[in-house]
Amino acid sequence: MTRCALTIGALALSLFTAGCVAGTSPQTAAAPADDPPFEGEVEFWTINLKKNYSDYITGLIAQYEKEHPKVSIKWVDVPGQESATKLLAAVASGDVPDAVNVNSIELGRFVPSLEPLDAYFGQKDLADFQPNLVEPMRMNGKLYAVPWYNGGAPVAMYRRSVVSKAGFDEKAPPTSWSEALKLADTVYDRTKVNGTNTIPDHTALRYHGVPLLTDDKKKAAFNTPEAVAVLEMFKKSYDRHGIAPGAVSKDIRNLPQSLENGQVAFKPMANAAELLNIQKNAPEVYEDLAITEPVRMSSGGYTLLAQQAFSIPAASTHKKAAAEFIKYFTNGANQLAFCKIVPIYPSTVSSTKDPFFTDAEGDDPMAAARQVIVKGLPQLQYVPLGTTKDAELAEYLMEEVRAFLQGSQSAEEALDAAEKKWNDALA
Structure with a gap:
């Protein structure tokens, strides 16, 4: 047959x-x-x-x-x-x-x-x-x-019962990573619940206006003072437990602290499809969620x-x-x-x-997510790296960022090492 x-x-x-x-x-x-x-x-x-x-x-x-x-x-x-x-x-x-x-x-x-x-x-x-x-x-x-x-368009997910203790207003959620990390630190200070579980990947650099590749896509372009500042901002929150310690895990599908297991308070930029697993596996968390617009890129839009x-x-x-x-x-x-x-x-x-x-x-989290997605479509941008090694390049950067967050190297050293890996791969 x-x-x-x-x-x-x-x-x-x-x-x-x-x-x-x-x-x-x-x-x-x-x-x-x-x-x-x-x-x-x-x-x-x-x-x-x-x-x-x-x-x-x-x-x-x-x-x-x-x-x-x-x-x-x-x-x-x-x-x-x-x-x-x-x-x-x-x-x-x-x-x-x-x-x-x-x-x-x-x-x-x-x-x-x-x-x-x-x-x-x-x-x-x-x-x-x-x-x-x-x-x-x-x-x-x-x-x-x-x-x-x-x-x-990405959405943001907040556990009302936790973030409310940190003065969160769902009608005026964080619009930048700086604001989101400040909220994460406050959440931990007041509740001892980790704020979020996100660490700075190439998308976070892009959100801050840092170019990733040269125009000809032959070399890395992210090793800049602006990128150093982004990494150091996240490191401060990681050290204060605003970012969960398990966020450095390589298994991003099963982070030790997550919304689903109730060990983080919010995600300032998330895929709405995650809501289904939360609804099925942690219905009490799902019912507690406020869905809002996510953090925005420095240009004011969102990235797919x-x-x-x-x-x-x-x-x-x-x-x-x-x-x-x-x-x-x-x-x-x-x-x-x-x-x-x-x-x-x-x-x-x-x-x-x-x-x-x-x-x-509707107020149900999934209905609210659809409203955010539809509203955000005009500001949505899809600009892949566009190389034959996009996934590998992303992981090379994450390897160095994880080492930086855990204190084994500086932000400058992390970016230097990632830049060399990118350029070797692209060559």
């Missing part, structure tokens, strides 16, 4: 930006037809979706199989920490899935082994996608991924950190079948249905015109 594998990614960590680049490239080649027409099993993988979204996924599968009676769908759910490793192993072995969900941060790493999608997704196929989300999926003029969902997208490996033998399933899975109606069960933002324009978004209201 013919087999076609499709990997769909999970709700991300932090899902992230959208700048406005108009237009899409024309279809440059005719999509090859399967010969004979595809019949058989389409296997697709998800990442940590079965626990919370089984009904949604199985409902789509049932509908697709009804519309394509000669195709059966096999669903495999993959643990989040194994997703990139499994894809790398598949590429190395040559036994690749026919389509794969890739976080945009990881896209550059896999581009050499991905199929350009221009032959399968023409202008008509891309017409409903937001152009500012499609364009960052192109490299060297070729489309390597089709956007799925993202976190929209990443988005979930679909790609097709070049070694796939059923590219057209995979592309057709991707089109179905990411269409406006199906994205809207997903958005109704978790506070995420779609990549399709038609979805955003539904009353679910245009008439969003």
